[in-house]
Amino acid sequence: MTRRRVRQDDLYEYSDGSNWSDGESSWDEDDDEVFDVEADNNEYETDLSDIDDFDPNDIDVEDAAKLFEGNLYPPEYYVRGIHEFKESAFDGQDYSAGSTVLLDGIEDLWNQYPQRAFESITLAFLNSFFDWLLSQRTGKDGRKKRGTTKSSSLGTYWKVYRLVYERATGEKLDAKLNRKMHRVLKLLAKKHHLSDQKRENRCMTIDNLKEQVDTTLRTTKKSFGLGELRILCILFLLLLAPTGARPTSVLLLRFGDIRVVLARDPDGGLHKILIKFTLEFTKTYLGSKDAKTVTIPEVLFDPSLTLSVQTFLLGILFRHRAFEAPSLTCPERLTQLDIHPGEQELPIPLKASIKDVYIFRRAIKTLVGYEISSNELISYGMMAGWIKRCGEIAGMEVPTIPYNLRYNAGNVFDRSNEVSDATRNLMLDHANSTPFQRHYLGRQIVGDPYAIIRGLKPQDALVQASCSIGHSISKRRPVDLTADQAASINLHPTIKQLARHIEELRQRQKRSRGAMDKYKDAVRKLRSEKQRLKRALKQQIRDEWTDKQAVVDIEAQLNGLGLVKDSTVEASNCPMRPAQKRLVDALMAPVEASIEGQYQRRDAAINAIVAYCAVVEGPATCRTNSSTANIAQQSVKGDPPISSCLHVAAMSVFITKDEDRPRRCFLCVGEALCLEPDDPRIDKLIHLFYTSGDLTKHFRRRHLANLREDDRLQCQVCVMPLDHKMHLQNHARRIHGTVS
Numbered sequence: 001m002t003r004r005r006v007r008q009d010d011l012y013e014y015s016d017g018s019n020w021s022d023g024e025s026s027w028d029e030d031d032d033e034v035f036d037v038e039a040d041n042n043e044y045e046t047d048l049s050d051i052d053d054f055d056p057n058d059i060d061v062e063d064a065a066k067l068f069e070g071n072l073y074p075p076e077y078y079v080r081g082i083h084e085f086k087e088s089a090f091d092g093q094d095y096s097a098g099s100t101v102l103l104d105g106i107e108d109l110w111n112q113y114p115q116r117a118f119e120s121i122t123l124a125f126l127n128s129f130f131d132w133l134l135s136q137r138t139g140k141d142g143r144k145k146r147g148t149t150k151s152s153s154l155g156t157y158w159k160v161y162r163l164v165y166e167r168a169t170g171e172k173l174d175a176k177l178n179r180k181m182h183r184v185l186k187l188l189a190k191k192h193h194l195s196d197q198k199r200e201n202r203c204m205t206i207d208n209l210k211e212q213v214d215t216t217l218r219t220t221k222k223s224f225g226l227g228e229l230r231i232l233c234i235l236f237l238l239l240l241a242p243t244g245a246r247p248t249s250v251l252l253l254r255f256g257d258i259r260v261v262l263a264r265d266p267d268g269g270l271h272k273i274l275i276k277f278t279l280e281f282t283k284t285y286l287g288s289k290d291a292k293t294v295t296i297p298e299v300l301f302d303p304s305l306t307l308s309v310q311t312f313l314l315g316i317l318f319r320h321r322a323f324e325a326p327s328l329t330c331p332e333r334l335t336q337l338d339i340h341p342g343e344q345e346l347p348i349p350l351k352a353s354i355k356d357v358y359i360f361r362r363a364i365k366t367l368v369g370y371e372i373s374s375n376e377l378i379s380y381g382m383m384a385g386w387i388k389r390c391g392e393i394a395g396m397e398v399p400t401i402p403y404n405l406r407y408n409a410g411n412v413f414d415r416s417n418e419v420s421d422a423t424r425n426l427m428l429d430h431a432n433s434t435p436f437q438r439h440y441l442g443r444q445i446v447g448d449p450y451a452i453i454r455g456l457k458p459q460d461a462l463v464q465a466s467c468s469i470g471h472s473i474s475k476r477r478p479v480d481l482t483a484d485q486a487a488s489i490n491l492h493p494t495i496k497q498l499a500r501h502i503e504e505l506r507q508r509q510k511r512s513r514g515a516m517d518k519y520k521d522a523v524r525k526l527r528s529e530k531q532r533l534k535r536a537l538k539q540q541i542r543d544e545w546t547d548k549q550a551v552v553d554i555e556a557q558l559n560g561l562g563l564v565k566d567s568t569v570e571a572s573n574c575p576m577r578p579a580q581k582r583l584v585d586a587l588m589a590p591v592e593a594s595i596e597g598q599y600q601r602r603d604a605a606i607n608a609i610v611a612y613c614a615v616v617e618g619p620a621t622c623r624t625n626s627s628t629a630n631i632a633q634q635s636v637k638g639d640p641p642i643s644s645c646l647h648v649a650a651m652s653v654f655i656t657k658d659e660d661r662p663r664r665c666f667l668c669v670g671e672a673l674c675l676e677p678d679d680p681r682i683d684k685l686i687h688l689f690y691t692s693g694d695l696t697k698h699f700r701r702r703h704l705a706n707l708r709e710d711d712r713l714q715c716q717v718c719v720m721p722l723d724h725k726m727h728l729q730n731h732a733r734r735i736h737g738t739v740s
Contacts, residue, residue: 106160127184134192151189203408208470213306215394220574226363226370227615233386235312244409244427247402249279256355262346272298305587305605315609324349331603365706368671369616397472410440476566489533498526583612618681649686661692661737670716
């Protein structure tokens with residue numbers, strides 16, 4: 001069989017550099033050798049490669065089926081399979097889930113267009129369709145679209161449309177029409193003011209990564225809901241940084257893809273823990289890629305445990321008791337292990353029951369908090385949002401994305417003498433060096449060409465740092481809008497118009513169900529528009545801040561004021577929670593001089609990670625709440641003054657004869673009783689609601705709505721187990737006055 005060569009015109013490129021075919025696939029040369037037969041063997045009278053005279057209609061199906069006698073199934077099974085086989089199901093090209101979404105999206109838009117007959121398309125129809133597509137401002141259910149801003153996106157739409165056309169008609173689009181359409185796309189890009197600039201492929205260096213990890217550990221401006229999600233966010237970055245893999249392949253790691261080994265060091269010395277993880281879930285167009293395994297050895301005297309893959313991954317493994325050995329329940333047991341004489345490693349196997357469980361799982365709400373889900377994967381958008389937010393808090397000017405680490409790995413591999421081009425392409429999942437040169441090689445030249453021309457020593461370290469995303473970092477850069485900036489949104493003409501419309505609908509919302517629905521839709525639209533304007537204003541302020549602040553600093557220094565300290569930075573820093581502080585202290589512990597001290601340092605960090613995984617994090621921002629002040633004024637008549645606000649709150653959740661129904665949630669107060677006295681979440685948990693009706697809404701939305709059948713129910717205030725949901729509701733009404 002002759003191998004078909006894929007033409008360059010048939011190949012498209014994703015934004016990350018990988019190629020995908022226009023619909024035709026190619027065969028690997030090794031795949032042709034289906035039968036183990038030597039070519040020069042004259043024993044056979046029939047040449048297997050001579051298929052020109054082969055006619056499928058000449059086959060006697062009944063006779064051919066006799067070849068399968070003695071097989072697992074009778075001959076009738078295979079005869080029936082031949083007759084029932086539907087070749088039409090294999091006419092189309094196989095695409096990944098992401099590509100199918102693109103194809104279906106373009107096809108849906110085409111079906112909404114008045115002229116949608118594929119058989120009669122012309123250049124004029126295509127020009128009108130894409131002009132209409134770029135003019136769309138609302139999507140499904142009236143949702144506002146962000147719009148197309150890049151000419152590269154328009155090119156992608158055209159490529160996807162060609163595949164939609166081929167999928168619908170079974171034929172490729174006319175080549176002459178395709179060439180003409182490229183000129184039309186240029187005119188449309190100019191008409192709709194589309195930018196030709198590509199996304200910056202700036203790198204996140206190891207120093208930038210350390211700053212990102214430290215911020216993720218310390219910040220209280222971002223709450224993850226559950227402590228384990230904060231740990232997983234850091235672990236994701238640490239696994240992505242050395243591999244240069246696609247972020248989705250790291251997100252899809254399962255426990256079965258991880259292998260922990262205690263290995264003998266060939267250079268002598270102590271045994272070291274190796275972490276091996278296999279990335280199998282890479283882009284699968286034209287067949288699945290070969291799995292690649294990355295090995296990360298332990299650094300015994302690691303100067304920074306915040307960058308230690310072993311510390312964070314072992315913390316997750318011990319947290320879920322993932323090891324097969326029943327006695328291996330804590331990191332201190334690792335130091336007791338040894339390797340058998342004559343062998344090079346001791347595998348530390350994981351449980352087979354969790355091999356298909358994702359490592360990066362999202363949290364789900366429970367009756368009184370959060371817990372990690374059984375196997376619900378964290379989406380790429382969710383992880384990317386966390387990374388971007390933590391990058392903003394760290395003071396990054398450029399938005400931080402997971403691909404910053406992939407760009408950095410590719411460029412570091414390219415400059416390293418230890419990594420060949422073939423190995424770099426394997427790490428990046430590229431077939432050749434072309435995608436790297438087009439999309440990954442930094443467009444900010446990491447080098448000192450003028451020094452090279454002049455024969456001076458290049459200042460490579462300075463230039464490399466200046467080209468990274470962290471070189472313009474500043475803790476003074478705005479992270480959120482101030483109260484005045486957020487309030488200025490209300491003066492926007494669109495907001496005023498929507499507010500007037502809502503006021504008109506409010507007066508007649510009770511007249512009919514339709515009027516009430518219109519009122520709710522208008523409120524939702526107003527809320528969405530406010531959020532959109534706030535995001536736009538925040539981005540505008542951040543974009544303009546660098547140059548404006550530079551002018552202020554220059555003028556201050558030239559006028560003899562020096563570097564003025566920004567008091568708003570310290571005011572915006574909230575203290576860490578106790579559990580979070582213990583985690584940071586353990587990971588920031590200094591390097592010990594002895595190996596025993598180093599093992600204790602590592603084990604303490606792992607134990608701190610295990611403990612923090614179960615922590616339910618509080619609100620993301622520091623909020624002043626008057627409930628604590630009000631509590632101190634409340635006491636039962638005749639009792640002596642009580643200094644403990646939490647104790648007063650616990651006493652106030654019971655029904656009394658001479659007072660109205662309680663206005664505090666007994667479940668939240670019970671959760672506060674389990675926290676340490678200095679935990680800042682207590683103030684929120686013992687919040688005093690305005691009315692008992694507000695407490696009922698909270699009880700239904702926050703607790704009953706998240707109650708599952710397998711939850712273990714208990715009232716921490718009464719120290720009383722509850723059997724089921726109805727028992728909980730009855731207890732809440734009879735004992736704590738909370739009606740649901």
